[in-house]
Amino acid sequence: MSEGGGTRLGPARRQEAIAEQILARGDITAGQLAELFQVSLMTIHRDLNELERQGLVRKLRGGVTAQPSGVFESNVSFRERSMRAEKEAIAARAAELVEPGMAVMLDDSTTSLALARRLEALAPLTVVTNFLTTIELVAGMPGIRLIALGGDYDVLHNSFLGVTCTDAIAALQADLCFVSPSAVTGGHAYHQEQHIVPIKRAMLGSATRSVLLVDHTKLTRTALYRVARLQAFDRVIVDAGAAPEALQDLDQLTRSLDVAALLPPEAS
Amino acid sequence: MSEGGGTRLGPARRQEAIAEQILARGDITAGQLAELFQVSLMTIHRDLNELERQGLVRKLRGGVTAQPSGVFESNVSFRERSMRAEKEAIAARAAELVEPGMAVMLDDSTTSLALARRLEALAPLTVVTNFLTTIELVAGMPGIRLIALGGDYDVLHNSFLGVTCTDAIAALQADLCFVSPSAVTGGHAYHQEQHIVPIKRAMLGSATRSVLLVDHTKLTRTALYRVARLQAFDRVIVDAGAAPEALQDLDQLTRSLDVAALLPPEAS
DNA sequence: AGCTTTTAACACTGGACACCGTGATCTATC
DNA sequence: GATAGATCACGGTGTCCAGTGTTAAAAGCT
Numbered sequence: 001m002s003e004g005g006g007t008r009l010g011p012a013r014r015q016e017a018i019a020e021q022i023l024a025r026g027d028i029t030a031g032q033l034a035e036l037f038q039v040s041l042m043t044i045h046r047d048l049n050e051l052e053r054q055g056l057v058r059k060l061r062g063g064v065t066a067q068p069s070g071v072f073e074s075n076v077s078f079r080e081r082s083m084r085a086e087k088e089a090i091a092a093r094a095a096e097l098v099e100p101g102m103a104v105m106l107d108d109s110t111t112s113l114a115l116a117r118r119l120e121a122l123a124p125l126t127v128v129t130n131f132l133t134t135i136e137l138v139a140g141m142p143g144i145r146l147i148a149l150g151g152d153y154d155v156l157h158n159s160f161l162g163v164t165c166t167d168a169i170a171a172l173q174a175d176l177c178f179v180s181p182s183a184v185t186g187g188h189a190y191h192q193e194q195h196i197v198p199i200k201r202a203m204l205g206s207a208t209r210s211v212l213l214v215d216h217t218k219l220t221r222t223a224l225y226r227v228a229r230l231q232a233f234d235r236v237i238v239d240a241g242a243a244p245e246a247l248q249d250l251d252q253l254t255r256s257l258d259v260a261a262l263l264p265p266e267a268s
Numbered sequence: 269m270s271e272g273g274g275t276r277l278g279p280a281r282r283q284e285a286i287a288e289q290i291l292a293r294g295d296i297t298a299g300q301l302a303e304l305f306q307v308s309l310m311t312i313h314r315d316l317n318e319l320e321r322q323g324l325v326r327k328l329r330g331g332v333t334a335q336p337s338g339v340f341e342s343n344v345s346f347r348e349r350s351m352r353a354e355k356e357a358i359a360a361r362a363a364e365l366v367e368p369g370m371a372v373m374l375d376d377s378t379t380s381l382a383l384a385r386r387l388e389a390l391a392p393l394t395v396v397t398n399f400l401t402t403i404e405l406v407a408g409m410p411g412i413r414l415i416a417l418g419g420d421y422d423v424l425h426n427s428f429l430g431v432t433c434t435d436a437i438a439a440l441q442a443d444l445c446f447v448s449p450s451a452v453t454g455g456h457a458y459h460q461e462q463h464i465v466p467i468k469r470a471m472l473g474s475a476t477r478s479v480l481l482v483d484h485t486k487l488t489r490t491a492l493y494r495v496a497r498l499q500a501f502d503r504v505i506v507d508a509g510a511a512p513e514a515l516q517d518l519d520q521l522t523r524s525l526d527v528a529a530l531l532p533p534e535a536s
Numbered sequence: 537a538g539c540t541t542t543t544a545a546c547a548c549t550g551g552a553c554a555c556c557g558t559g560a561t562c563t564a565t566c
Numbered sequence: 567g568a569t570a571g572a573t574c575a576c577g578g579t580g581t582c583c584a585g586t587g588t589t590a591a592a593a594g595c596t
């Protein structure tokens with residue numbers, strides 16, 4: 001991947017490319033990067049500060065080095081950007097299950113957020129969620145009744161957790177809930193963080209029908225804590241990027257599998 | 269208040285002015301408003317849609333009418349602009365009661381919001397509230413643990429209400445709660461909206477000590493629903509703008525009255 | 537000290553987005 | 567069905583801010 005003389009990138013893409021360079025070469029100097037991307041030294045330094053803040057690289061006088069492996073792959077914000085098309089595809093398919101008048105429950109995942117953006121068109125609707133980002137979004141939607149799930153605020157996820165939250169969920173009953181795990185393996189859904197698990201389980205238990213939203217990269221990953229069996233969900237939606245054999249395996253283990261085709265690339 | 273030929277306002281201020289007009293006249297047509305504010309019909313319609321979304325007015329073919337009384341006063345953006353100095357004075361005094369380590373509960377009043385702004389300096393703290401504005405504010409404060417009270421979202425107050433909320437409150441116990449009514453008369457605190465009352469009562473019941481925050485304009489007003497006796501609060505804080513005889517009366521009826529002097533005007 | 541690398545401060549700019557108007561189309565009401 | 571009112575769709579315009587560069591000061595290294 002040669003960058004020299006290429007078109008000028010936005011900051012996000014450039015930082016991604018910088019990270020790749022560092023990952024590939026091990027280390028590099030700020031001056032070399034400035035030359036490579038045709039931007040000023042100052043801009044490179046700002047990019048590196050951002051990457052360091054995200055925990056991806058280490059800055060030291062005279063250059064930067066890569067962090068020990070694995071950190072890059074697990075980084076959230078990068079994954080979020082690259083899986084956008086998949087999430088939109090899944091969200092579009094999920095939206096088809098929602099009918100006006102329903103009460104739907106959404107967890108604190110970015111996939112659910114993508115779904116939330118599409119709900120305004122399906123009003124009247126009741127939306128229940130513990131995700132502050134979704135709450136702020138839906139609060140501005142006319143025709144949508146919003147029930148927020150309170151609880152202990154978690155900065156990392158920007159959502160509300162804990163007993164207060166599970167209690168609130170238990171006191172409700174939604175028609176449909178959408179949950180997204182961080183990994184799916186061997187007939188089970190997993191999540192890497194312990195305190196998220198009870199929330200998703202409670203949602204599962206407080207909805208008449210439940211849907212699991214999974215992008216295909218999660219099929220090849222693992223996470224520590226088991227959330228539930230796939231059979232516990234009435235439906236599983238996965239995007240079409242998954243390997244055929246993975247889809248076959250998945251189909252065996254789910255009550256109803258739904259493969260969402262990628263949407264035509266947006267005009268954006 | 270004459271608007272004709274005045275300077276062109278931003279959309280927020282114009283909408284506020286439109287709301288005032290409607291409140292004052294009872295009803296009016298879109299065409300009249302367009303003439304009054306020197307903007308196109310389309311813009312007026314957009315403004316009215318927004319006001320309707322906020323629940324302030326009702327649109328019907330041929331014009332708009334005001335909602336039943338009291339609603340306008342409840343509107344957040346309206347409340348926020350009034351009595352700024354008084355609220356700051358009260359909030360400053362209230363902040364003196366908060367000590368690091370405490371769990372404090374705040375209701376969905378702009379006075380409580382003013383208090384919330386001062387809490388970052390008192391970290392570590394636990395803040396409990398059902399007010400979305402406060403939630404968003406406190407979520408960004410390092411060192412403050414935030415517990416959000418969920419419930420049915422209310423556009424008018426930008427807060428969460430209903431059984432879900434009162435249940436959540438009942439399951440907690442704070443050291444200190446701050447509540448602000450919309451009127452205080454004859455030894456009782458009142459609020460003009462029925463569905464707010466159970467929330468404030470629940471907060472009162474779930475805190476070891478409770479404080480009522482009142483700006484002096486509320487002493488001369490009345491509202492329909494009784495919240496609680498003033499004796500039920502451990503302390504009442506009022507700003508110094510009240511009439512001396514009103515303060516004397518109040519002193520008779522409260523366990524502990526606190527008169528907050530107005531602060532020197534801020535540089536902002 | 538003398539050099540290089542990094543940070544700080546300030547001004548500029550281009551693109552995004554909010555805001556508004558115009559004309560066409562849709563929809564209630566009589 | 568006629569008409570006034572409301573909405574839709576599109577394009578223009580101004581504002582705001584993220585992103586960037588430049589210059590100067592600060593901080594490390596040898």
